[in-house]
Amino acid sequence: MSILVDKDTRLLVQGFTGSQATLHSEQSIEYGTNIVGGVTPGKGGQKHLDIPVFNSVHEAVEAVKPNASIIFVPAQFCKDSILEAADAGIKLIICITEGVPTLDMLIVKKKIDELGVTLIGPNCPGVITPGEAKLGIMPGSIHMQGSVGVISRSGTLTYEAVKQTTDLKLGQSTCVGIGGDPIPGTSFIDVLKMMEADDQTKAIVMVGEIGGTAEEEAAEYIRDHLSKPVISYIAGQTAPAGKRMGHAGAIIAGGKGTAADKIKKLEECGVHIAENLLQIGSKVKEVLG
């Protein structure tokens, strides 16, 4: 088993004919992902990468019955694309795009919660279940089917954690990039809940970073609800206050959201801390014995 995506996932790509979507769709297909269709308004009826293109998500749903969607459209159109997919009945939506206005996300988040839709991202690398399906922009080659669930606010840091657990032959169950924005569609807690219920996952790596209090909230959830070991690394221990560190959500504001606070809280709640990003893999190995 795994979470969110597997070999039965039927994927729709929104913004399909753009250059990034094309590149990453090719990679995903090569990995074995079943892409059943794409959407680019105005290009319906064409074929792209030998896959049918539709003018709207509703038309695509009617014709090829996708059960997940991945979004590559520019930031200013993401609100529309996410709500379109949700309205068409798709229950898993992954938004890769960076730069979505925060006030757009306030509305989107409220709406998808109402409709019972899972949104991963925006500003994220996507989701991969190694050996089954890759819905995102992560390099497939570093992954290996295995027992470690990975959740992260950062793309390249996820790859580090993945590479280390692959090198140690632990492998991954599912890796979920929840994204670096202040209002993510899915939280650490949402994914922790799924991974706790997943048989394949034996340990969970949670990669956090400065900004907000999502890690602190996750820490309490782990203490109260998780039986599986969680190993955490928090990036930004040397980040100055008040400066946005790349990600829109990575900012220490009003003295809140420091790495030190997060690490302290996680430790108090029984989470294993990888002091340095180089130690993520070895820490998992140590905890699993």
Next chain:
Amino acid sequence: MNLHEYQGKQLFAKFGLPVSKNVVISSADEALNACRDIGGNKWVVKAQVHAGGRGKAGGVKLVSTPEEAEEFANHWLGKRLVTYQTDSDGQLVNSILVEECTDIGKELYLSAVIDRGTQRVVFIGSSEGGVNIEEVAKKTPEKIIYEPIDPLTGPMGYQSRKISKVLGLNSDQSKQFSIMLPQLTNLFMSNDLSLLEINPLVITQGGKLHCLDAKINIDSNAVYRQPDIQKMHDPSQEDPREAEAAKSDLSYVSLDGNIGCMVNGAGLAMGTMDTIKFFGGSPANFLDVGGTATQERVSKAFKLILADPEVKVVLVNIFGGIVRCDLIAEGILAAIEEVGVSIPVVVRLEGNNADIGSKILANSNAAIVSLNNLEEAAKKAVELSK
């Protein structure tokens, strides 16, 4: 993106909020006219910089003659104001706000932020104004109210009454506030703000609510759809290297160490800084060169890093995902040649074709140390920085 106080007050006025009569000047000889236009016999002059703590630093003054206002402008215009919120260089003062003096009865606090926990715009109010709100939150949390606004309904009357109660308003002031709250929400939503702070919001001796200060931050992701806000951008308030980086679409933050960092991905860039510190070094910057580390972007990144005279060594840390490391290696070499890098460069490449990439770097004539392992690369960079 941040606004100056005077720009914030222009927005306040546009949305019907009560602000003092004011004139903004950019040269001292405008001061006399400004005071005359405003009228009265007392004025407040305020240096305009993107930082708080101006009063304590001497950047705000009550004056009782236009000549004093002129003197203040003469003193500050073109100088840098150093406050507890700025670095030791301070921020350039290139405009002064001249305001009519307000008779203050009581100082309150009001702000609105996008709260990540509740995923709502939340209004924060307190009867304790003009002071550091974080201190109030710590010492007397009962004096603060947090009221989330539902994005579908907007602020409701009962919410206005709830906030009024904590602010300690009488029934007339509470009525005034019930008009202000929707105006503030409208201002927040229609301009894509991420922060709006009025500290202090005052009750005048005449019993009127009045916005004495205005601090506004705009969501950078949404500036593209705010043409009026774009015109308010003041690059003089930004770190010159950070502003330069932003032009090239690179994410850069300058720090005070001596190891220049070039990394792909924001999280890994922070992780690399932490790793340098872990091994006893000190990072000179945060720099996310982006997912596609092309020659063009790498060249720009090198130029930015080398513009910092403190930098003694550059650590390049690239996790090549989709992009092949051999292509990245060639890009790095070409960039080093183009920019003329003369200090040592330590490169760590990982991912697709990392071995080939490392060989390309090792066989070049440039002063590059190429290592696949981040631990070794970080240690090497720290050693070279000493």
